[in-house]
Amino acid sequence: MDIIDNAAVSQHLSHVRIVMVNTTLPANIGSALRAMKTMGLCKLVLVAPKTYPHPDIDALSAGASDLIEQIEIVETLEDAIKDCHLVFGTSARSRTIPWPLLEARPAAQKSMQAVMQDQQEIAIVFGREDRGLTNEELALANYHVTIPVNTDYGVLNVSQAIQVICYEMRMATLELIDKKPDQEAVMHVTNQEDMHWDEPLVTHEQMEQFYPHIEKMLAEIEFLDPKNPRLLPLRLRRLFGRIQLDRMEYHLLRGIFSRVQALNNGTWKKSKNEDQN
Amino acid sequence: MDIIDNAAVSQHLSHVRIVMVNTTLPANIGSALRAMKTMGLCKLVLVAPKTYPHPDIDALSAGASDLIEQIEIVETLEDAIKDCHLVFGTSARSRTIPWPLLEARPAAQKSMQAVMQDQQEIAIVFGREDRGLTNEELALANYHVTIPVNTDYGVLNVSQAIQVICYEMRMATLELIDKKPDQEAVMHVTNQEDMHWDEPLVTHEQMEQFYPHIEKMLAEIEFLDPKNPRLLPLRLRRLFGRIQLDRMEYHLLRGIFSRVQALNNGTWKKSKNEDQN
Numbered sequence: 001m002d003i004i005d006n007a008a009v010s011q012h013l014s015h016v017r018i019v020m021v022n023t024t025l026p027a028n029i030g031s032a033l034r035a036m037k038t039m040g041l042c043k044l045v046l047v048a049p050k051t052y053p054h055p056d057i058d059a060l061s062a063g064a065s066d067l068i069e070q071i072e073i074v075e076t077l078e079d080a081i082k083d084c085h086l087v088f089g090t091s092a093r094s095r096t097i098p099w100p101l102l103e104a105r106p107a108a109q110k111s112m113q114a115v116m117q118d119q120q121e122i123a124i125v126f127g128r129e130d131r132g133l134t135n136e137e138l139a140l141a142n143y144h145v146t147i148p149v150n151t152d153y154g155v156l157n158v159s160q161a162i163q164v165i166c167y168e169m170r171m172a173t174l175e176l177i178d179k180k181p182d183q184e185a186v187m188h189v190t191n192q193e194d195m196h197w198d199e200p201l202v203t204h205e206q207m208e209q210f211y212p213h214i215e216k217m218l219a220e221i222e223f224l225d226p227k228n229p230r231l232l233p234l235r236l237r238r239l240f241g242r243i244q245l246d247r248m249e250y251h252l253l254r255g256i257f258s259r260v261q262a263l264n265n266g267t268w269k270k271s272k273n274e275d276q277n
Numbered sequence: 278m279d280i281i282d283n284a285a286v287s288q289h290l291s292h293v294r295i296v297m298v299n300t301t302l303p304a305n306i307g308s309a310l311r312a313m314k315t316m317g318l319c320k321l322v323l324v325a326p327k328t329y330p331h332p333d334i335d336a337l338s339a340g341a342s343d344l345i346e347q348i349e350i351v352e353t354l355e356d357a358i359k360d361c362h363l364v365f366g367t368s369a370r371s372r373t374i375p376w377p378l379l380e381a382r383p384a385a386q387k388s389m390q391a392v393m394q395d396q397q398e399i400a401i402v403f404g405r406e407d408r409g410l411t412n413e414e415l416a417l418a419n420y421h422v423t424i425p426v427n428t429d430y431g432v433l434n435v436s437q438a439i440q441v442i443c444y445e446m447r448m449a450t451l452e453l454i455d456k457k458p459d460q461e462a463v464m465h466v467t468n469q470e471d472m473h474w475d476e477p478l479v480t481h482e483q484m485e486q487f488y489p490h491i492e493k494m495l496a497e498i499e500f501l502d503p504k505n506p507r508l509l510p511l512r513l514r515r516l517f518g519r520i521q522l523d524r525m526e527y528h529l530l531r532g533i534f535s536r537v538q539a540l541n542n543g544t545w546k547k548s549k550n551e552d553q554n
Contacts, residue, residue: 006428035437040427063430105448147444148451150317151283153340160312163437164444167424171382174425222548223536235529243520252512259500260537270541271499 004177010040012173015115017043018162019080019125021133024050028129030060031159037064039166040173045072045080045123077125077137085120086111089133089141090165092155099144107145108168112176124165126158199246206250211237217257220264281454287317289450292392294320295439296357296402298410301327305406307337308436314341316443317450322349322357322400354402354414359482362397362521363388366410366418367442369432376421377519384422385445389453397478401442403435416511417481419518476523483527488514494534497541 018036023029023046033044044067046052052073061068074080081087088107089099102110114120125141127133138144147156147164156164202210215233218224224232245253262268295313300306300323310321321344323329329350338345351357358364365384366376379387391397402418404410415421424433424441433441479487492510495501501509522530539545 010427010429034434037430038426038433038437040430062434148447149315150287150447152287153314153317156315157311157339160315160440163440167441167444170425170427218533221536221540223533232529235526239520239522239526239529243516245516249512249516252509252516256495256500259498260540263498263537264540264547 004174006040009170009173009177010042012112012115012177013040013169014042015120016041016111016122016124016169017045017080017084018166019045019047019077019123020049020158021047021077021125021137022050022128023158024129026051026054026056027060028157028159029054030057030062032162033057033061033064033067035159035163035166037061037067039170041166041169042067042070043072044070045074047074047077047080049073077140081123081125081140083121084123085118086114086143087123087125087141088143088145089125089138090127090161091132091138091144091146099138099141101144101146104145104147104165104168105172107143108165108172109175110143112169112172116173116176126162129158199248202245202247202250207240207245210240210245210250210254213254213257214240217261220261281451283317286447286450286454287319289389289392289454290317290446291319292397293318293388293399293401293446294322294357294361295443296322296324296354296400297326297435298324298354298402298414299327299405300435301406303328303331303333304337305434305436306331307334307339309403309439310334310338310341310344312436312440312443314338314344316447318443318446319344319347320349321347322351324351324354324357326350354417355481355485358400358402358417359480359485360398361400361481362395362478363391363420364400364402364418364481365420365422366402366415367404367438368409368415368421368423376415376418376515378421378423381422381424381442381445382449384420385442385449386452387420389446389449393450393453395478398480403439406435416514419521476525479522479524479527484517484522487517487522487527487531490531490534491517494538497538 018032018041020029020032026049029044029046029049029052036042036044057068058065072080088102088111091101111122111124115122124145125133125137127137145165147161149156155161211233214236215224215226215229218232219226259268295309295318297306297309303326306321306323306326306329313319313321334345335342349357365379365388368378388399388401392399401422402410402414404414422442424438426433432438488510491513492501492503492506495509496503536545
């Protein structure tokens with residue numbers, strides 16, 4: 001993942017605009033900018049904000065002042081989305097108007113596919129703090145998008161919702177870049193491979209020298225009976241097999257085994273004893 | 278997805294605790310509670326918060342007052358995680374200490390698999406607003422977890438980071454419930470999770486006896502210099518921290534350490550030698 005080109009990610013994300021309709025609290029606009037910038041989005045459109053400009057916007061945007069300069073202010077939602085290809089209206093789950101509904105993750109995947117394949121322009125529309133989008137506004141969207149939340153508690157506030165949506169947009173972009181055959185490399189989705197190691201992991205072949213070594217050492221100190229090893233070798237394989245040692249750790253452990261062997265057969269003695277003698 | 282039992286989701290998520298270390302701003306604690314509750318998490322542990330209680334916590338938690346009552350306050354990070362099986366330390370990407378690192382999504386998947394298969398207790402640890410977690414605190418974690426952000430801009434604040442992590446925890450839970458054919462197991466994703474353990478996994482507290490034991494043993498055989506241990510203790514923590522030992526393996530390894538100690542101090546001798554003498 002480290003080799004991913006951050007500028008390329010941001011370039012894709014520049015096709016996704018966040019639209020906030022009739023926002024009351026300037027603090028929410030500031031928080032939205034910060035959430036956008038941390039994830040690499042840059043374009044915010046405000047539809048008839050209640051209060052603008054306001055110092056809270058600058059305060060809460062925390063260093064995203066370049067995005068403030070790019071804010072576009074329009075009078076109607078139609079103006080905000082007129083050059084867009086794909087418009088998502090955010091909505092809580094229970095709604096009166098029936099509409100194609102996607103959760104945030106597939107909505108982000110759909111959006112970024114549209115951007116990366118066809119250079120489409122995407123809008124994600126967020127409603128008023130107190131009552132969201134009207135049915136008329138929701139009807140302007142191609143899809144509705146919802147964030148799965150704890151239904152016993154209720155909804156995210158608008159800046160939290162923007163945070164989650166922007167995060168999913170970035171994740172979808174990273175995934176799609178990753179899947180591109182020409183970009184090659186990186187990230188197969190399993191857990192272990194996701195890790196970032198300083199040292200290369202050891203191979204199966206190296207581990208096949210590791211197990212005889214630990215078993216021989218344990219036999220020498222009579223912790224393992226070679227004539228009746230019972231489950232011990234299997235347990236050691238299970239234990240070290242799932243750990244995926246890196247090269248440094250491998251040599252560290254084999255060094256310890258060798259020390260114990262040398263101690264046991266008398267070829268290594270404690271320095272203190274030598275000092276004392 | 279709509280038919281999912283919200284109470285069941287929350288029950289799984291009750292095994293995941295959010296731990297905030299030395300938090301300065303009460304507003305961040307309030308926002309964290311709100312983020313948690315919207316996603317169905319309920320357990321917040323505060324390690325030596327700078328200001329507590331404070332009206333901002335109540336104001337920003339916005340109706341999550343039941344979670345305020347459940348907040349646990351402890352003096353040290355160790356106290357916060359001692360009964361946990363799997364501990365994640367949050368960190369920005371570029372750090373001095375190398376450790377197994379997962380992004381938020383696979384970390385959440387790993388966590389919820391551990392909860393749903395083995396009823397493990399999970400902790401996600403967040404650091405100070407200004408400078409995160411110390412290296413010593415990070416070394417207590419099994420894994421580090423990071424949120425992929427716009428590297429040109431920098432980091433999320435702590436409540437935004439908690440929002441994203443809690444969201445991923447909920448999504449991972451929903452996905453895992455969704456995949457369950459009936460109740461039967463599933464999940465082929467990785468080595469570790471596939472295993473059905475006969476033995477319970479050890480807790481963080483037990484591991485805190487394990488590390489001093491291996492270090493003492495290594496010091497006794499002069500593999501480790503207590504006056505100048507260099508990176509060795511950290512490497513051992515990283516290695517055995519990600520392995521998640523079960524009880525059998527734990528006792529097996531400690532038995533080996535004890536045998537080496539006895540061999541070294543002369544309280545145990547090889548039976549062959551005795552036979553020969």
